[in-house]
Amino acid sequence: MQDYQHTEEGESSTTPSACKAGAEEEAHPISTCTSLSTSSIAKYLSNESESIIGDDDVEMDAFYDSLDVAAIPMLSSHQKLAITTPSDEEIMQALRSVQGFLSKGASTLLYPEKCSILKAKLDYLSKLSAYHGGISRETSKVISEASQFLTHWSSDYTKAHTKIDSIMSQLLRVDELEMNLESNKKRYLEVVASHKRKREIFEEGKTIKAELDELKKNVPQWEHEHTLAKKTQANIIAEWSRLRETFQNIEKDWNLSELD
Numbered sequence: 001m002q003d004y005q006h007t008e009e010g011e012s013s014t015t016p017s018a019c020k021a022g023a024e025e026e027a028h029p030i031s032t033c034t035s036l037s038t039s040s041i042a043k044y045l046s047n048e049s050e051s052i053i054g055d056d057d058v059e060m061d062a063f064y065d066s067l068d069v070a071a072i073p074m075l076s077s078h079q080k081l082a083i084t085t086p087s088d089e090e091i092m093q094a095l096r097s098v099q100g101f102l103s104k105g106a107s108t109l110l111y112p113e114k115c116s117i118l119k120a121k122l123d124y125l126s127k128l129s130a131y132h133g134g135i136s137r138e139t140s141k142v143i144s145e146a147s148q149f150l151t152h153w154s155s156d157y158t159k160a161h162t163k164i165d166s167i168m169s170q171l172l173r174v175d176e177l178e179m180n181l182e183s184n185k186k187r188y189l190e191v192v193a194s195h196k197r198k199r200e201i202f203e204e205g206k207t208i209k210a211e212l213d214e215l216k217k218n219v220p221q222w223e224h225e226h227t228l229a230k231k232t233q234a235n236i237i238a239e240w241s242r243l244r245e246t247f248q249n250i251e252k253d254w255n256l257s258e259l260d
Contacts, residue, residue, distance in 0.1 A: 091128060095250060097121050102244040106237045109157040115150060122147035142246050149239070157236045160229040167222045167229075170215060177212040184208060 101108050101118045108114050126144045184205040191197050 091125070094121050094124055095247065098125065099244075099247050102240065102247055106153075106157060106233070106240040109154040109236070109240075110161060112154070115154045119147060119150045122150065139246065139250055142243070143250075146243050153236050153239065156232055160232040160236075163225060163229040164233075167226045170218070170222060174212065174215050174219065177208055177215065181205060181208045181212060 098118065098121045101114065101121075108118065122143060126140070126147050184201060188198060188201045188205065191201065
């Protein structure tokens, strides 16, 4: 037991100094390692950043080297306007085209393809009038509104036209049945001896009368709708006429008469 305790005491007395010495010996390698590691990382990051910046510079330089700026023509505002502004002759052709459509009357509105061409011409002239110095504000407004309303005019005029045709067809049928019934009555009165023939004519007359009575129930409504449809067409025709008159004078307003 004493040997054991002595040994414990001996080891206990020498261990602190040994640890201290070891700690002092190891202090320098750890510090040196840490210093080297920090330096290496900083150097690596610096090199990596330079590499990225270098690649970026290469890409940017290559982009601008590929541009031949001297070969790109620089246009002045006057030159650009000269390119985008049509000639007076082109404007006159568009005007004459519109006048041609308008001279044919509002029935042009019944043809979608013609309306599309007319609308395109009006849109073209409307855009030109925005910066053409020779056209009045009032005329410019008329052209713009005509372009906007043309689609509605075409739709309303076509619907009114279809309604009128349908109603007239029904009214003609009423007239036809009335004449047929009158003819049926005469034939019935002309038959004297044949009861069988009278019965046949009578049955025909009943069928005619039944269809006629059914159609006549709708006549008041048809007449009302017919009046409204005719009024719609009349209003559009009046607008069409005003537009035609405007375009008859528009050449003078646009100072293009000399092109005749």
